[in-house]
Amino acid sequence: MEESGGCVVLFAGLGVGHLTPMVELAKLFLRRGLAVTIAVPTRHDSASIGVAAAPTVASLAAANPSISFHHLPPPHYRNPDPIPIVGMLDMLRLCSPSLRDLLRSLPSVAALVVDVFCAHAIDVAAELRVPAYIYSTSSAGAFASSLHLPHFLSKTSRSLGDMGKEPLHFPGLPPIPASDMPSTLRDREGRAYKARVELCARVSDASGVLLNTFEWLEPRAVKALRDGACNPGRLTPPVYCVGPLVAAPAEEARRSERHACLAWLDAQPDRSVVFLCFGSLGVVSAPQLREIARGLEASGHRFLWVVRNPPDPSKFFERWAEPDLAALLPDGFLERTRDRGLVVPSWAPQVEVLRHSATGAFVTHCGWNSTLEGVAAGVPLLCWPQFAEQSLNKVFIVEEMKVGVVMEGYDDEMVRAEEVEAKVRLVMESEEGARLRERLAVAKEKAAEALVDGGPSRLAFDEFVKDLSASK
Structure with missing residues (x-):
């Protein structure tokens, strides 16, 4: 197939959790011979949600020299909205002039692909007569639910926040407790809800939607999107499932450079270790850390646990100091569990850990990147969502995909040690856990099949590139 000419520009927002899958999407374009530029709002610290820290972008650029990274300076404006999501969306919208300048500076632009939270940039593309596509870096289910929510609420005067755990029935999705919808959507009169709805309304203006998922994992949600059931009365553009796009394991120039936790895993039996990690921003309180420790110890199972300092609201988006593990964890815990557990401060190479043969379960915050990484590695998920x-992903993981179980109490003040112990034992010891591992073995196979030449996600990307060529 003859490829379209010109550069594809990707507009990333919301920090590293959204930037990483943008980089993986860029690699698909590179394989098709298309030049790629990632436009990313950047600053030299990490104190603002929605803006990537310059060192993070520099690290990604160094690891991906074939991708051009263009820094969009975040606009300076007075009195940013105190609601974080609203302030972030304002900031991304105010990047439009810089994005327009970038597009005009390029000899030829084949397409603009925007993060779903940057959908306002469709106007820039329209002005310059460039096809614009939306890239959803979360689940198809999350995208479908946010798209359908305004239609759902048009039939009631209530807000989601008034509905408690009342089940919501959306096309292609399992019943969703209202309390499991994102907090930014729970007040229909709030600025956060209105800003999110405004973004969803822009979907109809896009030339297509790229989803970081694969059809086997979310078939009902994908079908509902394609059938237009999630956006009644409005146009739904073509939907392309191109995932699972997850970061590849880090290149290792020398074996001695491997993280120490990987060497520790090498010495553990296959599928014997419970891995606990809550994503790039996930933290829990000091009392909760002690409950987790007691639960892990009581379970008797091996564990690899990434521990960060408890949250400090004044430093939520700053780099946290290294935790004092001995002070945070119960007295004697590290000594008593040293023969079967390893606690790692702050960070571990998650993709490598999940793909290691010793890893048998994954306690996760249910961020979509982490979810896909766990599924692609064939590791059962113990769901502990945070924000x-x-x-919402937790509902899909447990009820629809059937690749995980819930840590009860996540939405209360505390997940108790007894619950940690019980769920670890369930996944690692019980017949239900065995069935879960069988399901994940199939999911791992299907994830790999989706990405090979001729696989469903590769064919979907082929179709997307063909449609893109036809639009020029």
Whole structure:
């Protein structure tokens, strides 16, 4: 197939959790011979949600020299909205002039692909007569639910926040407790809800939607999107499932450079270790850390646990100091569990850990990147959502995909040690856990099949490129 000429520009927003899958999407374009530029709002610190820290972008650029990274300076404006999501969306919208300048500076632009939270940039593309596509870096289910929510609420005067755990029935999705919808959507009169709805309304203006998922994992949600059931009365553009696009394991120039936790895993039996990690922003309180420790110890199972300092609201988006593990965890815990557990401060190479043969379960915050990484590695998920759409993903993981179980109490003040112990034992010891591992073995196979030449996700990307060529 003859490829379209010109550069594809990707507009990323919302920080590293959205930037990483943008980089993986860029690699698909590179394989098709298309030049790629990623436009990313950047600053030299990480104190603002929605803006990537310059060192993070520099690291990604160094690891991906074939991709051009263009820094969009975040606009300076007074009195940013105190609601984080609203302030972030304002900031991304105010990047439009810089994005327009970038597009005009390029000899030829084949397409603009925008993060779903940057959908306002469709106007820039329209002005310059460039096809614009939306890239959803979360689940198809989360995208479908946010798209359908305004239609759902048009039939009631209530807000989601008034509905408690009342089940919501959306096309192609399992019943969703209203309390598991993102907090930014729970007040229909709030600025956050209105800003999100405004973004969803822009979907109809896009030339297509790229989803970071694969059809086997979310068939009902994908079908509902394609059938237009999620956006009644409005146009739904073509939907392309191109995932699972997850970061590849880090290139290792020398084996001695491997993270120490990987060497520790090498010494553990296959599928014997419970891995606990809550994503790039996930943290839990000091009392909760002690409950987790007691639960892990009581379970008797091996574990690899990434521990960060408890949250400090004044430093939520700053780099946290290294935790004092001995002070945070119960007295004697590290000594008593040293023969079967490893606690790692702050960070571990998650993709490598999940793909290691010793890893048998994954306690996760249910961020979509982490979910896909766990599924692609064939590791059962123990769901512990924290914020954003993570509780929503939890519903899909457990009820629809059937690749995980829930840590009860995540939406209360505390997940108790007894619950940690019980769920670890369930996944690692019980017949239900065995069935879960069988399901994940199939999911791992299907994820790999989706990405090979001729696989469903590769064919979907082929179709997208063909449609893109036809639009020029």
